[in-house]
Amino acid sequence: MDIEGQRRSDNFEDRGQGSGSSRAGAALPIQLIFGLMRFLGWKGTLVVAAVVGAGYYLLPGSVKQQLFGGGGPGNDGQAGGSVCQMSPGNGKACDFSRVVLASTEDVWSAKFRAGELPRYGRVPTAYANPTLAVFAAAVSTGCGEATSAVGPFYCSADRTLYIDPGFYQVMERRLRAPGDFAQAYVIAHEVGHHVQHIIGAMQMGVRGETKNQLSVRVELQADCFAGVWGHTARASLAINDEDLKEAVNAAHAIGDDALGNQDATRYTHGTSEQRMRWFRRGFDSGDARQCDTFKRAEP
Ligand SMILES: [Zn+2]
CATH class of the missing domain: 1.10.390 (Neutral Protease; domain 2)
Known part of the structure; x- marks a missing residue:
């Protein structure tokens, strides 16, 4: 060619880059959940989601900030x-x-x-x-x-x-x-x-x-x-x-x-x-x- x-x-x-990323940020976990459901079925997915959710809840705020970068640059939807x-x-x-x-x-x-x-x-x-x-x-x-x-x-x-x-x-x-x-x-x-x-x-x-x-x-x-x-x-x-x-x-x-x-x-x-x-x-x-x-x- x-x-x-x-x-x-x-x-x-x-x-x-990343236009509309704040809403897309929410789309990613949803895609992950659908992906998990395919492999684990909905019961397995519920268990995994519960464990992950509880783990997230128990993390200190500073660690969450580092891991998930909430509010940081590139996460503002611009x-x-x-x-x-x-x-x-x-x-x-x-x-x-x-x-x-x-x-x-x-x-x-x-x-x-x-x-x-x-x-x-x-x-x-x-x-x-x-x-x-x-x-x-x-x-x-x-x-x-x-x-x-x-x-x-x-x-x-x-x-x-x-x-x-x-x-x-x-x-x-x-x-x-x-x-x-x-x-x-x-x-x-x-x-x-x-x-x-x-x-x-x-x-x-x-x-x-x-x-x-x-x-x-x-x-x-x-x-x-x-x-x-x-x-x-x-x-x-x-x-x-x-x-x-x-x-x-x-x-x-x-x-x-x-x-x-x-x-x-x-x-x-x-x-x-x-x-x-x-x-x-x-x-x-x-x-x-x-x-x-x-x-x-x-x-
Ligand atoms: Zn096509």
Whole structure:
């Protein structure tokens, strides 16, 4: 991949570090509790919460202050500093994200003009660009407060994709999915959700299917749309076979089964095999009409 001399999108916002962190601070224990419940069941969680709660109550105030930093700096809910200027790595990620975003704007504007999209009711002829917001730790969005723990996401209420550049390190180290094109795939996938929002795919239902089964169809279509973008941007961004391997490897790494989920009824994004297959389908064809994951009995 080569991003030199490419257009940088201006639909980009640096939301700073820890915006809305005071409320997100409360979200973290809640996520922990849900995490514990998954492993211990609710009875076990109650016991653990009771023990931890009693321990906290018995601690002297000065120790609490040190351990939990109540009222200290960074805990006042103010957005602090620039995410892109936090580190050279972040600066690079921000610049890179703006190139990928600009490229998705070009690709999807052309697809909309040509009407090359799956049909779910009325398809608008003009593509409306989304915003890409980078944040660190926590962010306040049109869909509520969020922390980095949820990973990159798209909020349709404010038509914005939210990414903490720290996620790229998670991909590289924890998920073993390194590479710039793997990162581009993540951005293009979230843009895919924006496209779905515009064409009405988010509102699609399939008779007799659970919320999770529908979610898998939505996510696989976003993967396929990411592939369509990759196909179309191939020449302008010098995307080569190595890049393609990075994206397919990333699609494998974030499959529900690869992430350790053993209960197929709880899959929300699809298996590694499904995610790779739908990304490839988009990448090989470059045709978004091939991405109709709602049409098939089994995506
Ligand atoms: Zn998604």
